[in-house]
Amino acid sequence: MIALLLRDLRLAVRAGGGFGLGLAFFLIVVVLVPFGVGPETALLSGIAPGILWVAALLAALLSLDRIFALDYEDGSLALLSTAPLPLEGVGLIKALAHWITTGLPLTIAAPALGFLLSLAQEAYTYLLLSLLIGTPALSMIGTFGAALTVGLRRGGLLLSLLVLPLYIPTLIFGAEAVRRGADGLDPTGALLLLTALTAGSFAILPFATAAVLRINLR
Template identity: 90%
Template sequence: MIALLRRDLRLAIRAGGGFGLGLAFFLIVVVLVPFGVGPETALLQRIAPGMLWVASLLAALLSLDRIFALDFEDGSLPLLATSPLPLEAVGLIKALAHWMTTGLPLTIAAPALGFLLSLAPDAYPFLLLSLLIGTPALSMIGTFGAALTVGLRRGGLLLSLLVLPLYVPTLIFGAEAVRRGADGLDPTGALLLLGGITAGCFALLPFATAAVLRINLR
């Protein structure tokens, strides 16, 4: 499992779907928002929680189609399916590798980019916490979507259409936790719901991912 994780991390970085691409997209979105809505601090502060979460979500989409595509193209995916390692574990490792190369860097960079949107000072801890809890769910859902579209030509657009509706609950509760923190309210409820979504994704989606891969590899 550790060897597969290391391999996926190397492939993600070498293929251009790692740290740089997601962070660059995140930065571009955050920088462009003030040009679109205006430089008013009060307005930017109000929309900052939602915009930061939307930018993180879209940045996570960029590398989803590479999760299984590279393995399918070089023929290693059928070998993984017949290896002693269960496909459920393969799905978990793929999701972990995606999170480590996309979700974790976005979480670390988010406070600095929140400053560009005049995010309220009280919201920074909850921004970090919500992204740390919620971005693993984005990676696990994305891994399931990548398994659905593996082997399809131009499956990137279809993958986005399949995954985006599943991202909505995570987006709602993640942004709500940051918004409540910015307003001085208790964000515990939103964070617990966000954690429940992530726990549910990791409890159920590895089995769904493995089942879909078996069907697509027949």
Template identity: 75%
Template sequence: MIALFIRDVRLAVRAGGGFGLGLAFFLIVVVLVPFALGPETALLSRIAPGVLWIGALLACLLSLDRIFALDFEDGTLDLIATSPLPLEGVCAAKALAHWVTTGLPLVVAAPVLGVLLSLPAAGYPWLVVSLLVGTPALSVIGTFGAALTVGIKRGGLLLSLLVLPLYVPTLIFGAEVARAGAGDLAVETPLVLLAAVTCVTIALLPFASAAVLRMNLR
């Protein structure tokens, strides 16, 4: 399982769908918002938590179709499915690899990009915490969506349409944690709800992803 995780991380970095692509898209979103809304600091600081979370969410979408597609095209996925490895563990390893190559760099870059949106100083630690807690859910949900669309030609758009509604709770609670932290408000309730969403997705969706993969590979 560890070897599969390391392999997926290396493939993601080599293919350019990991660190570089997600960070570049994240940067573009954050840079374009001030151009569209103007340089008003008060407005930018008010919307910064939501914009940063939306940028991170959309950046995660870019590489979801790579989670299973490349392995399906060259037949590796069939070999993995017939190997002694539990398919649930395979899905969990692939979700973890996606988070390490996409979600974790976004967590690291978010405070730097927050400067461009005049994020209040009190909001930086809570922005990092919210992304650190919430982005694993994005990767696990995305893995489930990728399993649903594996084998479908040009299934990227369908994948986005399937996954985006499932991302809404994570987006709401994650942005609320960052917004409340930036305004020196209580963050306990949205943070607990965000952690609950992440824990539930990690506990359940690898099994759902494995079941869907078995059906698609028959």
């Protein structure tokens, strides 16, 4: 499993779909928002939690189609299906590699970008915490979506259409946790629901991913 994880991390960086692309998109979205809505600090502070979470979500989408595509094209995915490691484990490792190269860098960079949107000082802790809890769910859900579209030509648009509705609960609770923290309210409920979503996705979706891969590899 560790060897597969290290291999996927190297491929993600070499293929140009790693953290650099996601971070660049994240930065562009956050920088463009003040130009679109105006420089008013009060307005930016109010919409900052939602903007940061939407930007992180869209940045995570950029590299989803690469999760299984390279392995499918060179035949590695077929070999992995016959390896001692079950496909459930393969899907889990793929999601973990995607989070390390995409979700984790976005989480680390978010506070600096929150400063550009005049995010309330009280919200920074909850921004980091919500992204740290919620972005793994984005990667696991995206891995399931990538398995559904593996082998399809130009499946990137279809993948986005399939995955985006599944991302909505994570987006809602993640942004709500940051918003409540910024307003001085207790964000515990939103964080607990976000944790439940992430735990549920990692408990269920590896099996769904493996089932879909077995169908597509027949």
